Amino acid sequence: MNGFERRKQRKIEQIYDASFQLFAKFGFQKVSVNEIAEQAGVAPATIYNYFGTKEQLYADALLNWMDRQLAQYEDILDSERSFPEKTKEIMLYEVNHLKFLTDELQKAPASDRNSLMQMMESYSEQRIMRFFMKFVAMGKQEGYIREDFPEELMLLYFNMYKNELGRCWESSKQGHGAQNIDQLMELFFHGLVGEAGRERRGDREAVRNEPKND
Numbered sequence: 001m002n003g004f005e006r007r008k009q010r011k012i013e014q015i016y017d018a019s020f021q022l023f024a025k026f027g028f029q030k031v032s033v034n035e036i037a038e039q040a041g042v043a044p045a046t047i048y049n050y051f052g053t054k055e056q057l058y059a060d061a062l063l064n065w066m067d068r069q070l071a072q073y074e075d076i077l078d079s080e081r082s083f084p085e086k087t088k089e090i091m092l093y094e095v096n097h098l099k100f101l102t103d104e105l106q107k108a109p110a111s112d113r114n115s116l117m118q119m120m121e122s123y124s125e126q127r128i129m130r131f132f133m134k135f136v137a138m139g140k141q142e143g144y145i146r147e148d149f150p151e152e153l154m155l156l157y158f159n160m161y162k163n164e165l166g167r168c169w170e171s172s173k174q175g176h177g178a179q180n181i182d183q184l185m186e187l188f189f190h191g192l193v194g195e196a197g198r199e200r201r202g203d204r205e206a207v208r209n210e211p212k213n214d
Contacts, residue, residue, distance in 0.1 A: 014040040015047055016064045019057055024100075027107035028058055055112055059119060062104065066120070069097050070127055077135060083144045088185045090135070091162050132158070144189055161188050 018040035022031040033054050037044040051057040072093065076086050101120065108116055136154050139145035145154065164184060 011040070011042055011046060012050060015042060015050065015057070016061050019061045020065055023058060023061065023107070024104065028054075028109060029107075033057075055109065058108065059112075059116060062101075062116070063119070063123065066101075066123055066127075069093070070131060073131060077131075077138065083139055083142050084185060084189055087135075087139075087188070091158075091185075094162055129155075 015036065019031070019036045022036055022039060031054075033044050033047050036057070037047055040047075047057060051060060073090050076089050076093075079086065081089070105113055105116060132155060133151055136145060136151050139154075140147050161184065
């Protein structure tokens with residue numbers, strides 16, 4: 001990347017940061033291109049040259065934000081934490097991020113909501129599914145996810161727990177429910193039987209399968 005391209009990329013990042021802050025605070029309708037340009041330290045013409053319209057800037061800024069969140073998930077997955085710790089942290093971030101995106105969609109122009117939803121669905125099918133498959137592969141490799149479970153089933157399971165975890169997390173912000181989050185994550189990995197229950201069940205099966213002495 002040469003000097004011109006670096007300067008252009010810096011300007012784009014400044015525009016993304018400024019527009020995202022303003023859109024998130026005031027909503028799409030109440031923010032003008034001139035206000036974004038002033039906060040980003042660029043000319044309004046620069047924004048039109050790079051994005052064409054305010055609507056396109058809004059969509060691109062959302063995609064840029066989603067890219068950053070996904071990079072954050074990748075960092076967590078590549079960290080030295082245990083797999084259960086990674087899973088809990090990613091789930092809690094995902095709860096927060098989905099709530100934010102839902103709120104943002106309500107601020108978008110009604111005429112653009114369908115296209116924005118399609119854009120996010122396409123993003124999920126491509127980028128997020130690749131990440132999720134990496135997540136599942138790591139879980140299987142470390143012995144936390146059964147080898148015979150397909151990715152589609154794991155995605156359903158993950159989303160089911162994520163939704164419930166969101167409700168528990170909202171309760172914990174009110175001063176209660178923190179213990180429920182830990183218990184829910186324990187349930188996520190070990191089910192109702194749990195590790196001790198599986199050990200006892202294994203002992204019973206071993207006894208049952210022992211050869212009988214005549």
